[in-house]
Amino acid sequence: MLATTVSAHEIGTTQVRALFKRDHTYVVDVVTSRTILDKRLHGDPVAKHVFLSFNGIPTAPQHAELMPDGIRITGDIPPHADAFTWRYDLVYSSYVLMLENESHGVTRQWLEATRAARRFRCRATLSRRPASPSSANTSPSDSPTSCRADSITSSSSSGSSC
Numbered sequence: 001m002l003a004t005t006v007s008a009h010e011i012g013t014t015q016v017r018a019l020f021k022r023d024h025t026y027v028v029d030v031v032t033s034r035t036i037l038d039k040r041l042h043g044d045p046v047a048k049h050v051f052l053s054f055n056g057i058p059t060a061p062q063h064a065e066l067m068p069d070g071i072r073i074t075g076d077i078p079p080h081a082d083a084f085t086w087r088y089d090l091v092y093s094s095y096v097l098m099l100e101n102e103s104h105g106v107t108r109q110w111l112e113a114t115r116a117a118r119r120f121r122c123r124a125t126l127s128r129r130p131a132s133p134s135s136a137n138t139s140p141s142d143s144p145t146s147c148r149a150d151s152i153t154s155s156s157s158s159g160s161s162c
Contacts, residue, residue, distance in 0.1 A: 014070075014095040018086060018120070020077060021102045028052070028061075030071040030088065037070060040090045046071050049090045054081035084120040 014032040021027070028050070041049070046064040050073055053059055062075035086097060097109045099120045107120070 014091045015098070016086065016088065016095065017098040017100070018084070019100050019102060020084070024077045026075055026077055028073040028086070030073070032070045032091070034066070034068060034070065037066070037090065046073075049088065051087040053085045054078045055083050056085070
């Protein structure tokens with residue numbers, strides 16, 4: 001008789017969804033118990049506990065606000081960005097990170113507590129953002145950004161592209 005080991009992820013109380021929009025902005029929603037979140041923040045600003053990077057370069061959230069059901073983080077995707085990484089230090093168990101390039105499906109990664117996510121790789125061209133006075137001198141190659149998963153950390157066999 002053979003023995004086998006089965007492993008699975010327990011669904012935690014935290015879920016994170018990162019949406020990369022065609023207008024070169026992103027929205028990250030952390031859905032969790034507001035009561036527990038308030039206790040874990042200890043009065044700190046939310047931005048102190050979320051770690052975003054594009055192309056391996058740490059990027060401070062432009063806006064991070066507490067919501068009735070967790071946290072909402074928003075900002076602009078930097079020019080030439082082709083990879084996104086996420087880490088969140090207010091969770092103590094495994095949780096799901098859902099990554100989505102607008103209208104291209106969701107990729108899931110299961111993360112253990114405060115471990116960083118695997119890189120979410122940007123590939124396809126998105127529509128250009130309207131020119132602003134500060135971006136009037138950019139070339140068309142400055143704005144393409146779209147994401148797909150570089151690899152998946154979950155035990156599921158979900159596809160790696162959006």
